[in-house]
Amino acid sequence: MISVALPKGRLGNKVFDIFAKIGYDCDEMHSDSRQLVFTSEENGISYFLVKPSDVSIYVEHGAADIGIVGKDILLEYEPDVYELLDLGIGKCRMCVAGKNDFVDNPDVALRVATKFVNIAKTYYKSINRNIEIIKLNGSIELAPILDLSDVIVDIVETGTTLKENNLDVLTEILPISARLIANKASYKFKTEEINNIVTKFSEELKK
Amino acid sequence: MSGNLSFLYNDELTVLKLRKLYEDRGFKKFRMSKFESYDFYARNKDFLVGNRIITFTDLNGKLMALKPDVTLSIVKNADNTADRQKLYYTENVYRESKDIHEFKEISQVGLEVLGDIDLFQTVEIITLAVKSLLELDENAILEISHMGYTEGLLDCLTNDTHLRAELHKLFKEKNAHDLIKLAESNSLPKSPVNTAVDVMSCKSSNDETIENALSNALNNRMQEAVKEVSAIFSLLKKTDLDKHIRIDFSVTDDPGYYNGILMHGYVHSIPRDVLSGGRYDSLMSKMGKDKTQAMGFAIYFDALDRKLHVRNKIGTDVIVVYNENSDINILADFCNKLSADGISYNAVTKIPENICNSKVYSVDGTDVKEVTL
Numbered sequence: 001m002i003s004v005a006l007p008k009g010r011l012g013n014k015v016f017d018i019f020a021k022i023g024y025d026c027d028e029m030h031s032d033s034r035q036l037v038f039t040s041e042e043n044g045i046s047y048f049l050v051k052p053s054d055v056s057i058y059v060e061h062g063a064a065d066i067g068i069v070g071k072d073i074l075l076e077y078e079p080d081v082y083e084l085l086d087l088g089i090g091k092c093r094m095c096v097a098g099k100n101d102f103v104d105n106p107d108v109a110l111r112v113a114t115k116f117v118n119i120a121k122t123y124y125k126s127i128n129r130n131i132e133i134i135k136l137n138g139s140i141e142l143a144p145i146l147d148l149s150d151v152i153v154d155i156v157e158t159g160t161t162l163k164e165n166n167l168d169v170l171t172e173i174l175p176i177s178a179r180l181i182a183n184k185a186s187y188k189f190k191t192e193e194i195n196n197i198v199t200k201f202s203e204e205l206k207k
Numbered sequence: 208m209s210g211n212l213s214f215l216y217n218d219e220l221t222v223l224k225l226r227k228l229y230e231d232r233g234f235k236k237f238r239m240s241k242f243e244s245y246d247f248y249a250r251n252k253d254f255l256v257g258n259r260i261i262t263f264t265d266l267n268g269k270l271m272a273l274k275p276d277v278t279l280s281i282v283k284n285a286d287n288t289a290d291r292q293k294l295y296y297t298e299n300v301y302r303e304s305k306d307i308h309e310f311k312e313i314s315q316v317g318l319e320v321l322g323d324i325d326l327f328q329t330v331e332i333i334t335l336a337v338k339s340l341l342e343l344d345e346n347a348i349l350e351i352s353h354m355g356y357t358e359g360l361l362d363c364l365t366n367d368t369h370l371r372a373e374l375h376k377l378f379k380e381k382n383a384h385d386l387i388k389l390a391e392s393n394s395l396p397k398s399p400v401n402t403a404v405d406v407m408s409c410k411s412s413n414d415e416t417i418e419n420a421l422s423n424a425l426n427n428r429m430q431e432a433v434k435e436v437s438a439i440f441s442l443l444k445k446t447d448l449d450k451h452i453r454i455d456f457s458v459t460d461d462p463g464y465y466n467g468i469l470m471h472g473y474v475h476s477i478p479r480d481v482l483s484g485g486r487y488d489s490l491m492s493k494m495g496k497d498k499t500q501a502m503g504f505a506i507y508f509d510a511l512d513r514k515l516h517v518r519n520k521i522g523t524d525v526i527v528v529y530n531e532n533s534d535i536n537i538l539a540d541f542c543n544k545l546s547a548d549g550i551s552y553n554a555v556t557k558i559p560e561n562i563c564n565s566k567v568y569s570v571d572g573t574d575v576k577e578v579t580l
Binding site: 080082 | 381475476477478480
């Protein structure tokens with residue numbers, strides 16, 4: 001039996017559809033129940049839906065053997081897991097954004113508002129830029145508008161929200177997509193089953 | 208070893224079993240003090256897991272540290288005149304926990320061989336590592352790799368230190384997709400990249416893994432690494448321990464610390480490795496030792512707490528209840544007899560709650576009788 005942590009929402013649904021196609025369907029997932037764990041004894045798999053940012057925690061601590069998680073979460077929290085496959089779906093970009101008329105003054109520390117403290121610190125360290133981090137948990141776009149920060153580091157999907165708030169992407173830090181991760185110990189004991197899933201998943205994504 | 212030791216927690220019992228295992232192979236117990244000079248760890252920070260150390264000033268004004276590591280102290284105190292020293296330890300170390308961002312006391316049991324490490328000694332250490340894991344759980348896997356293989360592969364890819372570190376990280380994650388992207392963006396040669404990707408995928412058997420690694424070897428360093436692992440595995444096959452071995456040449460670790468065989472041990476239902484170790488000659492050289500070879504492993508009991516910190520037996524076999532009317536001589540005789548028969552008892556004046564499976568006897572006047580609850 002392989003347990004899978006799926007991210008709640010659109011990405012989780014899309015990934016489950018792929019699991020179903022490659023032979024890991026689960027009838028319970030199609031029902032409208034309030035269940036938290038969905039199991040298919042027949043296909044040897046059980047699923048549970050968790051907050052996207054918690055997927056890597058469930059996998060790292062062995063509550064799930066494998067999981068689907070965005071690369072942003074892996075870079076931010078650096079969990080000790082195997083990253084076995086780039087699904088190439090759920091694509092977006094980790095960007096630096098600011099007001100349309102923003103001009104950087106390298107003589108003072110740049111005020112950066114973000115949810116992704118680790119990613120922002122690593123990026124600015126790589127370009128030797130002195131920064132001051134302002135950690136926010138949501139509505140990041142508000143920060144430069146209210147002059148709480150000079151720029152933001154956040155995920156950009158289409159850029160529509162930025163445009164509507166007179167903000168622009170200043171730099172693209174890295175592309176983001178969904179990854180299939182595995183708990184290291186689970187991988188040792190269930191190598192064949194997990195490799196089977198990875199191979200089938202990879203083949204299905206190429207279609 | 209259980210029997211009358213059934214009052215022990217399983218982790219305590221396991222430590223005793225491990226001690227016997229190591230003593231039976233000629234290992235001597237190494238005792239160290241709780242504190243070391245901070246300066247000692249500061250000079251050898253590269254060999255420590257994490258950077259945080261608990262420090263305090265002693266009564267002479269010297270900055271001291273609660274030990275974050277045992278191996279460093281063992282190597283420091285190694286006898287330079289001995290050809291080979293075989294030592295084991297059961298100690299607590301103090302390290303920062305990534306999860307709770309606080310210091311944690313971690314109970315460790317491990318062994319080190321310092322001096323000449325030949326093939327036989329290497330196999331002995333690996334055998335003891337597997338047997339140690341089996342003391343923890345019968346469903347155990349010891350993963351074996353060789354730093355020479357990944358380092359040899361990286362030699363074919365790049366000499367850039369920063370890039371090597373990034374490639375190392377991707378190896379550890381079995382992240383073939385990002386490794387390919389990184390190689391493309393840095394115009395790294397294709398053949399070693401293909402080898403890296405191939406080595407990352409697990410083969411169906413250890414023999415196939417060895418064969419595949421040898422055919423993929425691109426330089427002498429990689430070849431030598433495979434040959435050493437192959438020789439070790441051939442010897443392990445003479446025992447029935449080989450079924451607990453998983454060879455994976457993509458597993459790597461800090462190249463500043465390890466330089467040869469690498470081991471990670473896993474047991475069922477624990478989500479991370481509980482044993483790690485390998486060959487660490489560079490530490491011996493750094494410490495100025497004449498004999499520059501060393502190998503060992505440690506078992507981390509913090510990960511095993513939930514699994515092992517349980518007792519097979521809770522409470523005593525018998526509860527003896529007495530009161531002010533009890534004949535003291537009858538009570539003493541009864542308790543002495545229980546003790547002589549090897550029966551554990553707890554003499555109380557009031558029946559405790561949660562007495563589990565204990566039999567209860569009452570001593571009332573000169574009358575001793577079993578009480579049914």
